[in-house]
Amino acid sequence: MNVLIVYGTTEGQTRKVAEHVAKDVSDRGHAVEVLDAAESDANVDLNDFQAVVLAGSVHQEQHQKAVKNFATAHSEQLDSCPSAFISVSLSAALEETRPEAQRYVDQFVELTGWQPRMTLLLGGAVRFTEYDYFQEQVVKFIVMKRGLAAEDGGDREFTDWSALDAFVDEFLERAAS
Template sequence: MNLLIVYGTTEGQTRKVAERMATDIRGRGHRVELLDSAKFTPDLKLGHFDAFVIAASVHQEHHQEAVTTFVFAHHDLLSGKPSALVSVSLSAALEGHGAAARKYVDHFVSLTGWQPRMTLLLGGALRFTKYDYFQEQFVKFVVMKGEDPGPEQDHEFTDWNALAGFTDRFLATVG
């Protein structure tokens, strides 16, 4: 089987998620290619892929514009073949914020009209070591809504076991 993982990332965590999925899929004997949605070109030929995974992070309640553009451009192909969405957000990891994470996916699906076969809400990461003062304050008081994220160091909330299980289930539905 030949799969394409298209990802959109802002701080690198979703790229890490896509790379982990690709490694797991290759380990099961399948071919997989990764595509950064920021490098998407409209003339890209995708018909030779058997299945697709779209992995996108959420910032300010929306998935990346480049991912949205990719899904719009290839809506018919994504709808006609097995496809899945991995939505990476802090809301997916924070207790009591699961409804917000689901709302981001519902909005994305409504906006694009694409109905992925499977969806995973996956926790992202905080990269305090890369934030300037204003980004740090935004994360603390808007994203975390005053909750203390702990020491101002990087925090990874991604559940790698949940990702591996999702990958297994998706591969089972494909082939």
């Protein structure tokens, strides 16, 4: 099976997620192509792929514009093949804020018109070492408000890699049938 993975990232965690998915897909004997939605050719022919995974991160309560544009432009083709959406956010990291993370996905689906066959809410990461002073203050406020603060104030990853692996397994199983 030939699988396309399209991602949008702001701080790099969703790229890391997309690369992890690509390795899982490849390790299972499938061909895989990975595209950054911000850099990819909008005219990619989805007919060349038997399955598509789209991954985007949430910032300021929205997924990246490039990811929304890709899903909107290709919604009919995405609906006609096995397709999945991975939404990466800090809201997905805690059980009590998962409804908020689901709202972001619901808004994305409503806006783009694409109905992914599978979705995964996946925790993201904070990278204080990469933020300027103002970004750091905003992220610290959000992280502390949600009870996700690292004890040392350093970078922290909230991605559940085991959940991602299980998601990829299920997606590939469904796509093959």
